[in-house]
Amino acid sequence: MKATVLALLLGLLLAAPAYADTSSAGGDVHVAQTLGDRELTVTLRRVTGVPGPLHVDLLTHAGSPAGTLRLSITGPGTSEGTAVALGARPGSYGGELQVDAAGRWELAIDDGQRVARIPFVVSEQPVSPPEKAVYLGFLVAGGCLLVAIVVATRARRGWWAMIPVGGAIAGVAVAITGAVLSTTLPLPPQPGAQVDADGVNTTDPYALAQPLTSDYSRQPANLSLSPTSLATQGKSTVTLTLTDGATGRPVDDLMVHDSALMHLIVIGPSGQLWHLHPIRVAPGVFQFPLTAPVAGHYAVSAELARIGGGVQLVRSATGIDASGPSTDTPQATTDVHVTVPEFTAGQPGTIDAHVGDAADLQPWLGMLGHMIAVGPLGPGGAQAAPVWVHAHSMGGDMTGMAMAAGSMGGLMPVNGDSAPDETVAAYGPDVAFTYTFPLPGDYQAWIQVERNYRVETIPLTIHVGPASVAKQGKHSVQARLAGTGTVELDVTPSAGATVTVQAVMPTTGYASGQVPAVATDVDKYRVAGLPLMTPGQWEIITTVRDQSGVDEHVSPVTVTG
Structure with missing residues (x-):
């Protein structure tokens, strides 16, 4: 009985x-936030059952003041807030909130002066x-x-x-x-984005559950700043407003892209760089702190991703003008050696940075390093520069962790592996950036890496020469895979030729540096160690240089698991 x-x-x-989402439905959400004097990485741990706990981790950077942040959530249910005490040492601090219903929620982080609001969704599985x-x-x-x-x-x-x-x-x-x-059949169809009668997206993109499956276009966003002029004395709060280019309504359909709702780039008149992550204070309204050390013009651009609209680079038409006495302090440099190649417009080149003497770099925003560049610079400075670059360090010693390049070169988990977070300090010291500058001229650039919970910024100047030799098309090239990361080439004619190979994955935007090919026989070459990191469709770009000029061939290949 x-x-x-x-x-x-x-x-x-x-x-x-079964309620909410499980490990098969989604993962943790990482959102970088510039909250006053604090640069935080907010991690929302996935909810595994409703009712159940929502674990929130707050990772602070070096220089962040100690204090207490108040966490609370609002949504379809009720929940009591909690306080998280931040110590003077950088690192991770946690809090826990109770979620009692599936649906749209909003996490509020209050430091006593301002409140950052991060939307998220807890979905039924x-x-x-x-x-x-x-x-x-x-x-x-x-x-x-x-x-x-x-x-x-x-x-x-x-x-x-x-x-x-x-x-x-x-x-x-x-x-x-x-x-x-x-355990063998595929998951049932996942819910897609929903649009109400006014055409407004009603499915929150910051879900802890399944990704959205609907695909529809989004108009570009318009960016406006207030104020557009400020004094150089003291820290000012700048409000940034995003509106839809078609409807004029507030843009509130941003997706978490490279661990942030928005990447804001501010470039000062004497070469200062700010890479900030404004806090969302209302639908379509963001705020960020700015201290203008010198008088002059500050150019502003925002990198964001809208549902169905892809990644957008939105530049402010006005920027910010600062007036008053100058108190400029040069940005800190570090024990770094940077090798800049002779760039040619339209041709890829790889910048190699050697940071420190040990493998102690931490992933920041999911990447080993970031490179910001603007140019070609003219009389109008960064505000008038036609090219703004936000490139990521790809490959290197992070490829051994089964990572692939994301849509902008970021890292995505492959085969269920989780990307390392900022608590892992085991990478570098070599950081490489491959990029193709479209126009000749001088570019101002900055490399950013994280070490000891501090984001270090290394300025540099890049000169890009004009494309002097046109592609000739006088060679025949055949490329084929011959093992993991190995490509064999047949190049005719090859007498007196120099052959280099580059691996590109068009669907993700990943591009390796150019690797020299080694001659193995007459008209035959071999390249080993190409970072073909993930299964899928790749392109092997073979460049042949001889006295007749430069010849470029693209060979599609398929990398299997």
Whole structure:
């Protein structure tokens, strides 16, 4: 009797519906925030059940003041806030909030002067047919066992009890079959983006659950600043407003892109760089702090991603003008050696930075390093520069962690692996950036890396020469994969030629540096160690240089798992 009751209870428990998202539905969300004097990385740990806890980690950088932040969430349910005390030492500090319903929520981080608001979604986990079979099978088995006991104790003929016992056995068989199938069949279709009658997106993009599957276009966003002029004395709060280019309504459909809702780049008149992550204070309204050390013009641009609109670089038409006495302090440099190649417009080149003497760099915003560049510089400075670059360091010693390049060169988990966060200091000291500058001229650039929880900025100047030699098309090139990261080439004619190879994955924007090919026989070359890091469609770009000029060939290849 006791065994039957336990079986029935087990069946009822297993038949309960699955709520929220699980490890198969999504992962943690990392959002960088510039909250006053603090540069934070806010991590929302995925919710594994509703009602259940939402773990929030706040990672502080070096120089962040100690203090207390108040965390609270608002949404379809109710939740009490919590306080997180930040120490003087940089690192991770955690808090926990209770989520009691699926739906759209908003995390508020209050430092006593300003409030950052981060939207997110807790979704119900769709149940696949095999999972439903498991729940139904155990429920039927438990019910049949209960009936069997009643029949066995009351019926005069004991064989009548075999009928519900047979039903219980069938129910267990169905449950076991469903459990086996649930591990092999694909997940059920995931919910896509929803649009209301006014055309406004009602599915929050910062979900802790499944990614959006709908695809629809989004107009470019318009960016406006207030104020557009300020004094050089003291820190000022600048308000940034995003409106839709078609409707004029506030833009509130930003996706978390490279661990931030928005990457704001501010370039000062004497070469200062600010890479900030404004806090969202209302739909389409963001704020960031700025101290203008010298009088002059400050150019402003924002990199963001809208649902269905892709990554956009939105530049302020006005920028910010500062007036008053100058108190400029040169940006700190570090023990770094940077090698800049002779760039040619339209041709890729790789900048190599050697930071420190140990492998102690930390991933920042999911990448080993960032490079910001503007140019060609003319009389109008950065405000008038036609090219703004935000490139990422790709490959290197992070490729061994099964990472692939993201849409802008960021790192995405492959085969279920999780990307390393800022608490991991085990990379470098070599950081490489591959980029193709489209126009000749002089560019101002900055390399940014994180070490000891401090983002270090290294300024440099890049000269890009004009494209002096046109592509000739006088060579025949055939490329084929010959093992992991190895490509064999047939190049004719090859007498007196220099052959280099570059690997490109068009769907993600990843591009390696140019690797010299080694001649193995007449008209035959071989390249080993190409960072073909993830399965998919790649392009092998072979460049042949000889006295006749430069010839470039593109060979598509497929990398399997």
